[in-house]
Amino acid sequence: SQTIHQWPATLVQPVGSPLSLECTVEGTSNPNLYWYRQAAGRGLQLLFYSVGIGQISSEVPQNLSASRPQDRQFILSSKKLLLSDSGFYLCAWETGTEHYNEQFFGPGTRLTVL
Amino acid sequence: AQSVTQLDSHVSVSEGTPVLLRCNYSSSYSPSLFWYVQHPNKGLQLLLKYTSAATLVKGINGFEAEFKKSETSFHLTKPSAHMSDAAEYFCVVSETSGSRLTFGEGTQLTVNP
Numbered sequence: 001s002q003t004i005h006q007w008p009a010t011l012v013q014p015v016g017s018p019l020s021l022e023c024t025v026e027g028t029s030n031p032n033l034y035w036y037r038q039a040a041g042r043g044l045q046l047l048f049y050s051v052g053i054g055q056i057s058s059e060v061p062q063n064l065s066a067s068r069p070q071d072r073q074f075i076l077s078s079k080k081l082l083l084s085d086s087g088f089y090l091c092a093w094e095t096g097t098e099h100y101n102e103q104f105f106g107p108g109t110r111l112t113v114l
Numbered sequence: 115a116q117s118v119t120q121l122d123s124h125v126s127v128s129e130g131t132p133v134l135l136r137c138n139y140s141s142s143y144s145p146s147l148f149w150y151v152q153h154p155n156k157g158l159q160l161l162l163k164y165t166s167a168a169t170l171v172k173g174i175n176g177f178e179a180e181f182k183k184s185e186t187s188f189h190l191t192k193p194s195a196h197m198s199d200a201a202e203y204f205c206v207v208s209e210t211s212g213s214r215l216t217f218g219e220g221t222q223l224t225v226n227p
Contacts, residue, residue, distance in 0.1 A: 042219065042220075043204065043217045043218060043220050044204070044217040046214060049214070058179050088155070090157055090158065092158075101146060101208040101214075102148065102160060102163055103159040103215060104160070105150075105157035107157045108157050110157065112194075
């Protein structure tokens with residue numbers, strides 16, 4: 001069966017520090033991968049998606065970047081964190097061939113920028 | 115363009131009473147629709163999905179939703195609420211194959227003993 005992992009589960013970082021969040025998927029090949037951010041009391045905002053290794057699409061301009069160095073690994077990064085980067089970050093995957101876009105979510109990373 | 119509106123940001127019910135979480139969508143095509151549930155500090159879990167088959171969709175944990183094209187609605191219901199149903203619920207639309215998911219703002223469900 002497929003599983004999705006996110007690391008770390010929680011993170012507290014000072015403003016201006018770098019960031020690296022990791023997402024890995026097991027049990028599937030060639031998934032589409034997504035990064036979402038959920039601010040407190042808000043819905044989900046799509047940040048990045050990837051349909052393959054090295055292929056990244058950005059949905060909104062921001063202080064963050066994403067990379068996909070391997071088929072089942074998706075990394076969210078920042079060189080210098082801002083206070084507004086605080087939130088709950090969710091990684092999700094979907095089978096690339098599925099037509100109805102059902103996505104499966106990881107457990108999330110709670111990021112607090114102080 | 116697709117959009118989704120969850121009509122209530124908070125819903126409070128008593129344990130054992132029915133649950134109704136309302137969702138309206140806008141789509142230029144025949145959409146796929148989903149309901150996800152999120153417990154505190156957890157990822158999202160799929161409750162049910164509509165993909166142009168039966169309009170009444172049954173999901174996990176006793177939830178179901180009915181797709182009503184004439185009303186552009188996809189309301190989530192459950193006959194009898196359980197304490198463990200307390201969570202945030204998201205209605206989601208996908209307009210066409212390969213298009214991105216659009217999430218509603220969420221409805222926080224509180225279940226009182």
